[in-house]
Amino acid sequence: MKKVEIHPDAVERIKKFSVNDPQLGFGKYVCPIMVQAIYDNGEWKRFDLLPYGPLSLDPCAKVLHYGQEIFEGMKVFRHPDESIHMFRPEMNARRFNQSARRLSMPEIPEDQFLHACEVICAYSKNAVPRRLGESLYLRPFMIATEVGMGIRPSKQFLFIIIASPSGSYFSGEDVKVYIEREEIRSAPGGIGFAKTGGNYAASLSSYAKTIALGCDQTMWLDAYEHKYIEEMSGMNFFAIIDGALHTPELCDTILDGITRKSIIDIARSSGLQVHERRISIDEVLAAAKEDRCHEAFVCGTAAVIAPVASFMDKDKSVVKLKEPHGKIGMQLREKLIDMQSGRAPAPAGWLHSVPNLNF
Ligand SMILES: Cc1ncc(COP(=O)(O)O)c(C=O)c1O
Numbered sequence: 001m002k003k004v005e006i007h008p009d010a011v012e013r014i015k016k017f018s019v020n021d022p023q024l025g026f027g028k029y030v031c032p033i034m035v036q037a038i039y040d041n042g043e044w045k046r047f048d049l050l051p052y053g054p055l056s057l058d059p060c061a062k063v064l065h066y067g068q069e070i071f072e073g074m075k076v077f078r079h080p081d082e083s084i085h086m087f088r089p090e091m092n093a094r095r096f097n098q099s100a101r102r103l104s105m106p107e108i109p110e111d112q113f114l115h116a117c118e119v120i121c122a123y124s125k126n127a128v129p130r131r132l133g134e135s136l137y138l139r140p141f142m143i144a145t146e147v148g149m150g151i152r153p154s155k156q157f158l159f160i161i162i163a164s165p166s167g168s169y170f171s172g173e174d175v176k177v178y179i180e181r182e183e184i185r186s187a188p189g190g191i192g193f194a195k196t197g198g199n200y201a202a203s204l205s206s207y208a209k210t211i212a213l214g215c216d217q218t219m220w221l222d223a224y225e226h227k228y229i230e231e232m233s234g235m236n237f238f239a240i241i242d243g244a245l246h247t248p249e250l251c252d253t254i255l256d257g258i259t260r261k262s263i264i265d266i267a268r269s270s271g272l273q274v275h276e277r278r279i280s281i282d283e284v285l286a287a288a289k290e291d292r293c294h295e296a297f298v299c300g301t302a303a304v305i306a307p308v309a310s311f312m313d314k315d316k317s318v319v320k321l322k323e324p325h326g327k328i329g330m331q332l333r334e335k336l337i338d339m340q341s342g343r344a345p346a347p348a349g350w351l352h353s354v355p356n357l358n359f
Helices: 008-015 062-066 089-102 110-123 197-212 258-269 281-289 327-340
Strands: 004-006 033-040 043-051 069-071 074-078 084-087 135-144 157-166 175-180 217-221 229-232 236-241 244-248 274-277 293-300 304-312 318-320 351-353
Touching: 004 008, 004 110, 008 033, 008 043, 008 110, 033 110, 043 110, 062 135, 069 089, 084 110, 089 110, 089 135, 089 258, 110 135, 110 157, 175 197, 175 293, 197 217, 229 236, 229 244, 236 258, 236 281, 236 327, 244 258, 258 274, 258 293, 258 304, 258 327, 281 293, 281 304, 281 318, 293 327, 304 327
Parallel strands: 004 043, 175 217, 175 304, 244 274
Antiparallel strands: 033 043, 033 157, 069 135, 074 084, 074 135, 084 351, 135 157, 217 229, 236 244, 236 293, 293 304, 304 318
């Protein structure tokens, strides 16, 4: 494993950095340092902690034309005893490499990925917020930098990690879901399970429609029948039907969410039934009308859990859920946040502590 080389300018920059804003927002502030690694000639050459700054890219860099890029999103928490912990970063490391394989990009050994995350966290320790619901959001990403117009995998890459002290993404407003029955986000054999820009680019026109219709989130359905629920553009989906949790089973068109997995584990260990299966949107709408589904929620690293208020269909008809601030979703949210922030014990291996450096 390569050690991250620490540049003195980066240390000087981060020492002077502080944020005093009761409304941290999401991505509004970015720490003035970044980890950067260069891949060339079949290997990761070096890892550096540098001052944050613009990248210099040749206009022919492959990422700018063919979208060869991947990213991750993960959170880091300050516990009441001031210790700093990443939440399940091993899962992000694993998912990053799954995305890398699908996008024909080089993998980063898990211990190398984790070491790079630890370094930016350790140097950003004073920027990890204190209030419940706040965290340091890490955004590792990789781009193809080889110069050339030929459509083939790049041989050169940049890996970067930036960090953002962030507030709760959850506005407190329940989510109004727009059911996308025409466009699709991803098809079997495609790249839906990978965390790569193309999936998000494909979601934007529907996002604009969703917002114009007064909704908040697009719900994507399967590519063949436009019938089965897959996920939202940046979150997974759960419905509570007859008292049990139901969530779409994973397949290659759905991102394997770490929040989704954590919720399933917490729910099962709290005695709730969880079914991972194909769920048609019409089944959920019928269950809501029949009073068997009072509650649904969406989940992801940024928002944790946000309750669904209603579903709007293509003909603009709206089905409202009876109990938008559903008890079960909010209880699961509280449990997960308590574990992440050190207010309740987390299952073994869920918290990865960050070394306390003096610098
Ligand atoms: C498409 C998509 N689905 C689901 C999720 C939720 O995944 P996680 O819980 O790992 O943040 C995300 C966010 O990362 C996402 O971008």
